[in-house]
Amino acid sequence: MRISELSERSGLPVQTIKFYIREGLLPKGTPCAATRAEYDQAHLERLRLIRALREVGDLPVAAIRRIVEALEDEQVSLHDLFGRTQYALGPHASTAGHDPDLQQARDDVDAFLTELGWQVTEQAPARELLAQTLVALRRLGFATGPDELRPYARAAAALAEHETGRLAEDTPRAQAVRGMLVTTVLYEQVLIALHRLAQEDASARRFSGR
Amino acid sequence: MRISELSERSGLPVQTIKFYIREGLLPKGTPCAATRAEYDQAHLERLRLIRALREVGDLPVAAIRRIVEALEDEQVSLHDLFGRTQYALGPHASTAGHDPDLQQARDDVDAFLTELGWQVTEQAPARELLAQTLVALRRLGFATGPDELRPYARAAAALAEHETGRLAEDTPRAQAVRGMLVTTVLYEQVLIALHRLAQEDASARRFSGR
Numbered sequence: 001m002r003i004s005e006l007s008e009r010s011g012l013p014v015q016t017i018k019f020y021i022r023e024g025l026l027p028k029g030t031p032c033a034a035t036r037a038e039y040d041q042a043h044l045e046r047l048r049l050i051r052a053l054r055e056v057g058d059l060p061v062a063a064i065r066r067i068v069e070a071l072e073d074e075q076v077s078l079h080d081l082f083g084r085t086q087y088a089l090g091p092h093a094s095t096a097g098h099d100p101d102l103q104q105a106r107d108d109v110d111a112f113l114t115e116l117g118w119q120v121t122e123q124a125p126a127r128e129l130l131a132q133t134l135v136a137l138r139r140l141g142f143a144t145g146p147d148e149l150r151p152y153a154r155a156a157a158a159l160a161e162h163e164t165g166r167l168a169e170d171t172p173r174a175q176a177v178r179g180m181l182v183t184t185v186l187y188e189q190v191l192i193a194l195h196r197l198a199q200e201d202a203s204a205r206r207f208s209g210r
Numbered sequence: 211m212r213i214s215e216l217s218e219r220s221g222l223p224v225q226t227i228k229f230y231i232r233e234g235l236l237p238k239g240t241p242c243a244a245t246r247a248e249y250d251q252a253h254l255e256r257l258r259l260i261r262a263l264r265e266v267g268d269l270p271v272a273a274i275r276r277i278v279e280a281l282e283d284e285q286v287s288l289h290d291l292f293g294r295t296q297y298a299l300g301p302h303a304s305t306a307g308h309d310p311d312l313q314q315a316r317d318d319v320d321a322f323l324t325e326l327g328w329q330v331t332e333q334a335p336a337r338e339l340l341a342q343t344l345v346a347l348r349r350l351g352f353a354t355g356p357d358e359l360r361p362y363a364r365a366a367a368a369l370a371e372h373e374t375g376r377l378a379e380d381t382p383r384a385q386a387v388r389g390m391l392v393t394t395v396l397y398e399q400v401l402i403a404l405h406r407l408a409q410e411d412a413s414a415r416r417f418s419g420r
Contacts, residue, residue: 130403186346197336209287
Protein backbone atom coordinates (compact mmCIF):
# COMPACT_ATOMS: atom_id res chain seq x y z
CA MET A 1 0.00 0.00 0.00
CA ARG A 2 0.99 3.64 -0.48
CA ILE A 3 1.83 5.94 2.40
CA SER A 4 -1.55 7.68 1.97
CA GLU A 5 -3.39 4.41 2.57
CA LEU A 6 -1.08 3.57 5.49
CA SER A 7 -2.00 6.97 6.94
CA GLU A 8 -5.69 6.39 6.46
CA ARG A 9 -5.65 2.87 7.95
CA SER A 10 -3.42 3.73 10.93
CA GLY A 11 -5.22 7.01 11.66
CA LEU A 12 -1.87 8.86 11.67
CA PRO A 13 -0.97 11.84 9.43
CA VAL A 14 1.61 11.25 6.65
CA GLN A 15 4.02 13.71 8.34
CA THR A 16 3.87 11.67 11.55
CA ILE A 17 4.64 8.45 9.67
CA LYS A 18 7.64 10.13 7.97
CA PHE A 19 8.82 11.36 11.38
CA TYR A 20 8.68 7.81 12.80
CA ILE A 21 10.72 6.55 9.81
CA ARG A 22 13.36 9.27 10.38
CA GLU A 23 13.45 8.40 14.11
CA GLY A 24 14.01 4.72 13.32
CA LEU A 25 10.71 3.58 14.86
CA LEU A 26 9.32 2.33 11.56
CA PRO A 27 11.29 0.63 8.75
CA LYS A 28 11.36 2.37 5.37
CA GLY A 29 8.96 1.11 2.72
CA THR A 30 10.14 -0.80 -0.37
CA PRO A 31 11.01 1.77 -3.08
CA CYS A 32 8.85 1.25 -6.19
CA ALA A 33 9.43 4.55 -8.01
CA ALA A 34 11.59 7.65 -7.61
CA THR A 35 9.23 9.27 -5.10
CA ARG A 36 7.14 6.30 -3.97
CA ALA A 37 7.48 3.42 -1.56
CA GLU A 38 5.30 0.44 -0.84
CA TYR A 39 4.22 -0.52 2.71
CA ASP A 40 2.74 -3.76 4.01
CA GLN A 41 0.74 -5.20 6.90
CA ALA A 42 3.80 -5.26 9.19
CA HIS A 43 4.19 -1.49 8.80
CA LEU A 44 0.55 -1.05 9.73
CA GLU A 45 0.89 -3.25 12.83
CA ARG A 46 4.00 -1.36 13.87
CA LEU A 47 2.25 1.98 13.47
CA ARG A 48 -0.72 0.79 15.52
CA LEU A 49 1.67 -0.28 18.26
CA ILE A 50 3.56 3.04 18.19
CA ARG A 51 0.28 4.92 18.33
CA ALA A 52 -0.85 2.88 21.35
CA LEU A 53 2.52 3.41 23.09
CA ARG A 54 2.17 7.15 22.53
CA GLU A 55 -1.51 7.64 23.25
CA VAL A 56 -2.28 4.93 25.80
CA GLY A 57 1.14 4.54 27.42
CA ASP A 58 2.13 8.21 27.06
CA LEU A 59 5.71 7.08 26.29
CA PRO A 60 8.44 9.34 24.83
CA VAL A 61 10.08 8.47 21.50
CA ALA A 62 13.26 7.19 23.20
CA ALA A 63 11.29 4.63 25.25
CA ILE A 64 9.37 3.56 22.17
CA ARG A 65 12.64 3.07 20.28
CA ARG A 66 13.90 0.67 22.96
CA ILE A 67 10.70 -1.36 22.74
CA VAL A 68 10.84 -1.43 18.93
CA GLU A 69 14.46 -2.62 19.03
CA ALA A 70 13.49 -5.48 21.34
CA LEU A 71 10.56 -6.24 19.03
CA GLU A 72 12.92 -6.66 16.06
CA ASP A 73 15.39 -8.79 18.00
CA GLU A 74 14.09 -12.35 17.74
CA GLN A 75 16.44 -13.31 20.62
CA VAL A 76 14.22 -11.32 22.95
CA SER A 77 11.32 -13.51 24.12
CA LEU A 78 7.75 -12.26 24.08
CA HIS A 79 7.85 -12.31 27.88
CA ASP A 80 10.88 -9.99 27.98
CA LEU A 81 9.19 -7.76 25.45
CA PHE A 82 6.07 -7.51 27.64
CA GLY A 83 8.30 -6.78 30.60
CA ARG A 84 10.16 -3.96 28.87
CA THR A 85 6.86 -2.44 27.79
CA GLN A 86 5.22 -2.73 31.19
CA TYR A 87 8.29 -1.42 33.03
CA ALA A 88 8.50 1.56 30.64
CA LEU A 89 4.97 2.50 31.74
CA GLY A 90 6.17 2.94 35.30
CA PRO A 91 5.25 4.05 37.89
CA HIS A 92 8.67 5.67 38.08
CA ALA A 93 8.93 5.96 41.84
CA SER A 94 11.06 8.76 43.25
CA THR A 95 12.30 7.23 46.45
CA ALA A 96 13.92 10.12 48.28
CA GLY A 97 16.35 9.15 51.01
CA HIS A 98 16.10 6.35 53.52
CA ASP A 99 12.63 5.64 54.89
CA PRO A 100 12.49 2.71 57.36
CA ASP A 101 8.71 2.28 56.84
CA LEU A 102 9.24 1.96 53.11
CA GLN A 103 12.10 -0.49 53.62
CA GLN A 104 9.84 -2.61 55.81
CA ALA A 105 7.03 -2.44 53.24
CA ARG A 106 9.42 -3.54 50.47
CA ASP A 107 10.46 -6.53 52.54
CA ASP A 108 6.81 -7.36 53.13
CA VAL A 109 6.12 -7.19 49.38
CA ASP A 110 9.07 -9.55 48.76
CA ALA A 111 7.77 -12.00 51.36
CA PHE A 112 4.23 -11.85 50.00
CA LEU A 113 5.34 -12.49 46.40
CA THR A 114 7.43 -15.42 47.65
CA GLU A 115 4.39 -16.81 49.45
CA LEU A 116 2.37 -16.50 46.23
CA GLY A 117 5.18 -18.09 44.23
CA TRP A 118 4.91 -15.41 41.53
CA GLN A 119 7.78 -14.97 39.06
CA VAL A 120 8.48 -11.25 39.19
CA THR A 121 11.86 -9.54 38.72
CA GLU A 122 13.47 -7.34 41.36
CA GLN A 123 13.06 -4.34 39.04
CA ALA A 124 9.30 -4.56 38.53
CA PRO A 125 7.99 -1.02 39.21
CA ALA A 126 4.68 -2.36 40.53
CA ARG A 127 6.61 -3.67 43.58
CA GLU A 128 7.38 -0.08 44.53
CA LEU A 129 3.80 1.05 43.89
CA LEU A 130 2.58 -1.70 46.20
CA ALA A 131 5.18 -0.91 48.90
CA GLN A 132 4.34 2.82 48.85
CA THR A 133 0.62 2.09 49.08
CA LEU A 134 1.22 -0.20 52.06
CA VAL A 135 3.10 2.63 53.78
CA ALA A 136 0.18 5.02 53.17
CA LEU A 137 -2.33 2.48 54.51
CA ARG A 138 -0.26 1.81 57.62
CA ARG A 139 0.17 5.50 58.39
CA LEU A 140 -3.63 5.72 58.42
CA GLY A 141 -3.77 2.79 60.83
CA PHE A 142 -5.05 0.11 58.43
CA ALA A 143 -3.96 -3.52 58.57
CA THR A 144 -2.06 -4.63 55.46
CA GLY A 145 -0.88 -8.13 56.23
CA PRO A 146 -1.02 -11.12 53.88
CA ASP A 147 -4.62 -11.81 55.00
CA GLU A 148 -5.68 -8.37 53.76
CA LEU A 149 -3.74 -8.64 50.49
CA ARG A 150 -4.69 -12.20 49.53
CA PRO A 151 -8.21 -11.49 48.17
CA TYR A 152 -6.74 -8.81 45.86
CA ALA A 153 -3.94 -11.12 44.74
CA ARG A 154 -6.49 -13.83 43.95
CA ALA A 155 -8.62 -11.46 41.86
CA ALA A 156 -5.52 -10.11 40.08
CA ALA A 157 -4.18 -13.59 39.30
CA ALA A 158 -7.50 -14.75 37.86
CA LEU A 159 -7.65 -11.71 35.57
CA ALA A 160 -4.02 -12.03 34.47
CA GLU A 161 -4.59 -15.69 33.64
CA HIS A 162 -7.64 -14.73 31.57
CA GLU A 163 -5.73 -11.93 29.83
CA THR A 164 -2.71 -13.97 28.79
CA GLY A 165 -4.99 -16.85 27.78
CA ARG A 166 -6.80 -14.52 25.36
CA LEU A 167 -3.65 -14.22 23.24
CA ALA A 168 -3.52 -16.69 20.32
CA GLU A 169 -0.31 -18.69 19.80
CA ASP A 170 0.36 -17.21 16.35
CA THR A 171 -0.35 -13.53 17.11
CA PRO A 172 2.38 -11.35 15.52
CA ARG A 173 4.71 -9.85 18.14
CA ALA A 174 3.79 -6.20 17.49
CA GLN A 175 0.12 -7.03 17.87
CA ALA A 176 0.71 -9.12 21.01
CA VAL A 177 2.64 -6.28 22.66
CA ARG A 178 -0.05 -3.79 21.73
CA GLY A 179 -2.71 -6.07 23.18
CA MET A 180 -0.81 -6.45 26.44
CA LEU A 181 -0.18 -2.70 26.70
CA VAL A 182 -3.83 -1.86 26.15
CA THR A 183 -4.87 -4.55 28.61
CA THR A 184 -2.52 -3.19 31.24
CA VAL A 185 -3.51 0.46 30.88
CA LEU A 186 -7.11 0.50 29.66
CA TYR A 187 -8.53 -2.67 31.17
CA GLU A 188 -7.06 -1.45 34.45
CA GLN A 189 -9.41 1.55 34.08
CA VAL A 190 -12.27 -0.83 33.31
CA LEU A 191 -11.45 -2.74 36.48
CA ILE A 192 -11.33 0.42 38.60
CA ALA A 193 -14.65 1.68 37.22
CA LEU A 194 -16.35 -1.68 37.77
CA HIS A 195 -14.85 -1.94 41.26
CA ARG A 196 -16.42 1.38 42.24
CA LEU A 197 -19.75 0.42 40.71
CA ALA A 198 -19.62 -2.94 42.50
CA GLN A 199 -18.88 -1.17 45.80
CA GLU A 200 -21.96 0.98 45.30
CA ASP A 201 -24.08 -2.08 44.59
CA ALA A 202 -22.73 -4.00 47.60
CA SER A 203 -23.29 -0.97 49.81
CA ALA A 204 -26.86 -0.53 48.48
CA ARG A 205 -27.69 -4.12 49.40
CA ARG A 206 -26.08 -3.93 52.82
CA PHE A 207 -26.27 -0.37 54.17
CA SER A 208 -29.37 1.27 52.66
CA GLY A 209 -31.22 1.01 55.95
CA ARG A 210 -28.34 2.07 58.20
CA MET B 211 -8.65 15.09 76.25
CA ARG B 212 -7.03 18.48 75.65
CA ILE B 213 -6.44 19.89 72.16
CA SER B 214 -2.72 19.09 72.49
CA GLU B 215 -3.47 15.39 72.98
CA LEU B 216 -6.04 15.51 70.16
CA SER B 217 -3.31 16.97 67.96
CA GLU B 218 -0.83 14.30 68.96
CA ARG B 219 -3.25 11.41 68.44
CA SER B 220 -4.67 12.65 65.14
CA GLY B 221 -1.27 13.64 63.76
CA LEU B 222 -2.62 17.13 62.92
CA PRO B 223 -1.18 20.45 64.19
CA VAL B 224 -3.26 22.43 66.74
CA GLN B 225 -3.67 25.30 64.23
CA THR B 226 -5.16 22.88 61.70
CA ILE B 227 -7.63 21.57 64.27
CA LYS B 228 -8.67 25.15 65.12
CA PHE B 229 -9.08 25.87 61.41
CA TYR B 230 -11.41 22.86 61.03
CA ILE B 231 -13.49 24.06 64.00
CA ARG B 232 -13.79 27.55 62.47
CA GLU B 233 -14.77 26.01 59.12
CA GLY B 234 -17.48 23.92 60.78
CA LEU B 235 -15.87 20.58 59.95
CA LEU B 236 -15.30 19.66 63.59
CA PRO B 237 -17.64 20.46 66.54
CA LYS B 238 -16.25 22.67 69.30
CA GLY B 239 -14.98 20.94 72.44
CA THR B 240 -16.83 21.16 75.77
CA PRO B 241 -15.58 24.27 77.62
CA CYS B 242 -13.96 23.34 80.94
CA ALA B 243 -12.13 26.59 81.75
CA ALA B 244 -11.82 30.10 80.31
CA THR B 245 -9.24 29.07 77.73
CA ARG B 246 -9.64 25.30 77.66
CA ALA B 247 -11.98 22.78 76.06
CA GLU B 248 -12.31 19.06 76.40
CA TYR B 249 -12.44 16.73 73.36
CA ASP B 250 -13.54 13.10 73.11
CA GLN B 251 -13.21 10.01 70.94
CA ALA B 252 -15.79 11.31 68.43
CA HIS B 253 -13.61 14.37 67.78
CA LEU B 254 -10.65 12.09 67.15
CA GLU B 255 -12.61 9.89 64.72
CA ARG B 256 -13.87 12.96 62.91
CA LEU B 257 -10.34 14.35 62.57
CA ARG B 258 -9.05 11.04 61.24
CA LEU B 259 -11.82 11.09 58.63
CA ILE B 260 -11.10 14.69 57.64
CA ARG B 261 -7.43 13.90 57.33
CA ALA B 262 -8.16 10.91 55.09
CA LEU B 263 -10.55 12.98 52.95
CA ARG B 264 -7.82 15.60 52.53
CA GLU B 265 -4.78 13.38 52.08
CA VAL B 266 -6.17 10.27 50.43
CA GLY B 267 -9.18 11.75 48.63
CA ASP B 268 -7.54 15.12 47.90
CA LEU B 269 -10.90 16.82 48.57
CA PRO B 270 -11.39 20.59 49.10
CA VAL B 271 -12.87 21.90 52.36
CA ALA B 272 -16.28 22.57 50.73
CA ALA B 273 -16.62 18.92 49.64
CA ILE B 274 -15.55 17.74 53.10
CA ARG B 275 -18.18 20.01 54.70
CA ARG B 276 -20.93 18.38 52.63
CA ILE B 277 -19.79 14.92 53.72
CA VAL B 278 -19.57 15.98 57.36
CA GLU B 279 -23.10 17.43 57.22
CA ALA B 280 -24.42 14.14 55.86
CA LEU B 281 -22.47 12.33 58.58
CA GLU B 282 -24.24 14.34 61.31
CA ASP B 283 -27.68 13.88 59.75
CA GLU B 284 -28.96 10.57 61.08
CA GLN B 285 -31.65 10.62 58.35
CA VAL B 286 -28.90 9.99 55.80
CA SER B 287 -28.21 6.25 55.57
CA LEU B 288 -24.69 4.85 55.65
CA HIS B 289 -25.18 3.85 52.01
CA ASP B 290 -25.99 7.45 50.98
CA LEU B 291 -23.02 8.62 52.98
CA PHE B 292 -20.71 6.21 51.14
CA GLY B 293 -22.22 7.38 47.86
CA ARG B 294 -21.65 11.07 48.60
CA THR B 295 -18.05 10.33 49.55
CA GLN B 296 -17.34 8.15 46.53
CA TYR B 297 -19.01 10.58 44.11
CA ALA B 298 -17.02 13.48 45.58
CA LEU B 299 -13.83 11.60 44.65
CA GLY B 300 -14.81 11.72 41.00
CA PRO B 301 -13.67 11.25 38.30
CA HIS B 302 -15.25 14.55 37.35
CA ALA B 303 -15.69 13.93 33.66
CA SER B 304 -15.64 16.94 31.36
CA THR B 305 -17.93 15.79 28.60
CA ALA B 306 -17.37 18.33 25.87
CA GLY B 307 -20.13 18.49 23.27
CA HIS B 308 -21.99 15.66 21.64
CA ASP B 309 -19.94 12.54 20.86
CA PRO B 310 -21.97 9.73 19.28
CA ASP B 311 -19.34 7.11 20.26
CA LEU B 312 -19.57 8.22 23.89
CA GLN B 313 -23.37 8.17 23.75
CA GLN B 314 -23.23 4.61 22.46
CA ALA B 315 -20.75 3.60 25.16
CA ARG B 316 -22.99 5.10 27.88
CA ASP B 317 -25.92 3.08 26.58
CA ASP B 318 -23.73 -0.02 26.60
CA VAL B 319 -22.72 0.65 30.22
CA ASP B 320 -26.41 1.02 31.15
CA ALA B 321 -27.27 -2.25 29.44
CA PHE B 322 -24.35 -4.07 31.07
CA LEU B 323 -25.25 -2.85 34.57
CA THR B 324 -28.85 -3.93 33.95
CA GLU B 325 -27.62 -7.37 32.91
CA LEU B 326 -25.56 -7.58 36.12
CA GLY B 327 -28.51 -6.38 38.18
CA TRP B 328 -26.31 -3.90 40.07
CA GLN B 329 -27.96 -1.09 42.03
CA VAL B 330 -26.09 2.00 40.84
CA THR B 331 -27.51 5.52 40.49
CA GLU B 332 -27.59 7.42 37.19
CA GLN B 333 -25.12 9.94 38.65
CA ALA B 334 -22.33 7.49 39.59
CA PRO B 335 -19.13 9.00 38.13
CA ALA B 336 -17.64 5.54 37.55
CA ARG B 337 -20.24 5.04 34.80
CA GLU B 338 -18.62 7.86 32.84
CA LEU B 339 -15.10 6.53 33.51
CA LEU B 340 -16.19 3.15 32.15
CA ALA B 341 -17.92 4.67 29.10
CA GLN B 342 -14.89 6.81 28.22
CA THR B 343 -12.55 3.82 28.57
CA LEU B 344 -14.77 1.76 26.27
CA VAL B 345 -14.55 4.55 23.66
CA ALA B 346 -10.74 4.53 23.91
CA LEU B 347 -10.61 0.73 23.56
CA ARG B 348 -12.93 0.77 20.55
CA ARG B 349 -10.94 3.47 18.77
CA LEU B 350 -7.92 1.17 19.08
CA GLY B 351 -9.94 -1.67 17.57
CA PHE B 352 -10.47 -3.76 20.71
CA ALA B 353 -13.66 -5.69 21.42
CA THR B 354 -15.48 -4.42 24.52
CA GLY B 355 -18.72 -6.38 24.60
CA PRO B 356 -20.30 -7.98 27.69
CA ASP B 357 -18.12 -11.09 27.16
CA GLU B 358 -14.98 -8.98 27.54
CA LEU B 359 -16.30 -7.05 30.53
CA ARG B 360 -17.79 -9.94 32.51
CA PRO B 361 -14.51 -11.34 33.98
CA TYR B 362 -13.67 -7.85 35.31
CA ALA B 363 -17.17 -7.40 36.72
CA ARG B 364 -16.91 -10.77 38.46
CA ALA B 365 -13.56 -9.90 40.06
CA ALA B 366 -14.84 -6.45 41.08
CA ALA B 367 -18.02 -7.87 42.62
CA ALA B 368 -16.11 -10.46 44.67
CA LEU B 369 -13.80 -7.75 46.05
CA ALA B 370 -16.65 -5.35 46.82
CA GLU B 371 -18.49 -8.12 48.65
CA HIS B 372 -15.37 -8.84 50.69
CA GLU B 373 -14.83 -5.12 51.40
CA THR B 374 -18.33 -4.39 52.64
CA GLY B 375 -18.36 -7.64 54.62
CA ARG B 376 -15.25 -6.47 56.49
CA LEU B 377 -17.23 -3.66 58.12
CA ALA B 378 -18.63 -4.56 61.55
CA GLU B 379 -22.30 -3.78 62.25
CA ASP B 380 -21.52 -1.39 65.09
CA THR B 381 -18.68 0.60 63.47
CA PRO B 382 -19.20 4.33 64.14
CA ARG B 383 -20.27 6.22 60.99
CA ALA B 384 -17.15 8.41 60.73
CA GLN B 385 -14.93 5.36 60.98
CA ALA B 386 -17.03 3.40 58.46
CA VAL B 387 -16.83 6.23 55.91
CA ARG B 388 -13.09 6.53 56.42
CA GLY B 389 -12.68 2.80 55.90
CA MET B 390 -14.69 2.88 52.69
CA LEU B 391 -12.78 5.91 51.38
CA VAL B 392 -9.42 4.30 52.05
CA THR B 393 -10.60 1.04 50.52
CA THR B 394 -11.76 2.84 47.39
CA VAL B 395 -8.64 4.91 46.86
CA LEU B 396 -5.75 2.93 48.37
CA TYR B 397 -6.87 -0.67 47.94
CA GLU B 398 -7.54 0.28 44.32
CA GLN B 399 -3.78 1.00 44.10
CA VAL B 400 -3.06 -2.34 45.76
CA LEU B 401 -5.24 -4.03 43.16
CA ILE B 402 -3.51 -2.25 40.26
CA ALA B 403 -0.05 -3.13 41.57
CA LEU B 404 -0.98 -6.77 42.12
CA HIS B 405 -2.63 -6.94 38.71
CA ARG B 406 0.60 -5.82 37.04
CA LEU B 407 2.66 -8.27 39.08
CA ALA B 408 0.21 -11.06 38.25
CA GLN B 409 0.47 -10.20 34.56
CA GLU B 410 4.24 -10.52 34.76
CA ASP B 411 3.94 -13.88 36.48
CA ALA B 412 1.36 -15.19 33.97
CA SER B 413 3.54 -13.97 31.11
CA ALA B 414 6.65 -15.61 32.60
CA ARG B 415 4.88 -18.95 32.78
CA ARG B 416 3.43 -18.70 29.28
CA PHE B 417 5.73 -16.65 27.07
CA SER B 418 9.29 -17.05 28.37
CA GLY B 419 10.18 -19.29 25.45
CA ARG B 420 8.45 -17.28 22.74
